[in-house]
Amino acid sequence: MPRPGRNTYSDQKPPYSYISLTAMAIQSSPEKMLPLSEIYKFIMDRFPYYRENTQRWQNSLRHNLSFNDCFIKIPRRPDQPGKGSFWALHPSCGDMFENGSFLRRRKRFKVVKSDHLAPSKPADAAQYLQQQAKLRLSALAATGTHLPQMSTYNLGVSQPSSFKHPFAIENIIAREYKMPGGLAFSTMQPMPAAYPLPNQLTTVGSSIGTGWPHMYSSGMIDTATPISMASSEYGAYGVPIKPLCHGGQTLPAIPVPIKPTPAAVPALPALPAPIPTILSNSPPSLSPTSSQTATSQSSPATPSETLTSPAPALHSVAVH
DNA sequence: AAATGTTTAGCGTGAC
């Protein structure tokens, strides 16, 4: 794969915060969770700028992971030896970025810690995410279906229209899907000629069809995977049900509280109770089967349950 | 030892 020289735009710093980059990496993974090393890898693969000064930005990135409530830590299972935990996005943080733009958060995501009833704790979110990942894998194993691998960080759902901000992760990640010949192409929408990139970006003409001068297509995403935005392929919070095909990554660990909050947290059931939706602004179209009921408390999840299990109420607020 | 995770601090920028 060709690499640009140092004087190309690809070496410039992407207009994304570390929070955004981390969110992209996590959302690009099939299980919506990645270990730190994979987050590093994702960023370095796609943004040549971050192939240098790794100590600096990786320290900042770790700081962000720990500091921001929108990231939750999920421990590895005992049969998953390795360093560090998995990191995931808090299910309720999908509305952090205005219009789905990853340029700057419109508000800080903050988990409510005072609600003694709602499972608002990061550990609860971690538990839910682990459950979701497990259910996705169960569905895959049961059906053998090769579901589309497409990141859908459901940021634009607050908007009634189908508009997706150019910096929404759907566009950012979709843009890097590669053609067999190595050329990236947009799987979501044509890249406007005058892309509203900050600074110099509108003048970029050498972005090799990606419309995105900072990002490299690394081949990390399965390029042979068909891509679809069909609503039926989405699970809870508009997250697509996707196969486990991410470099042999294994199941997430058993949920264990990582970031305990001062408030006492009652023990959670093995599986979260069904709650209509996490993203209150998620359009019905992304939860086509949400009317169905799914009780995964006492029985193994079936694929249909996997696709219809509603999200638990993970109460959180975005404070500004 | 190295990687990972947590915490504190200071500074710059943009919005209000």
Add this chain to the structure above:
DNA sequence: GTCACGCTAAACATTT
């Protein structure tokens, strides 16, 4: 000016 956000640095603890 204030505030929120983001970046960087640093120190320290924990885990593998």
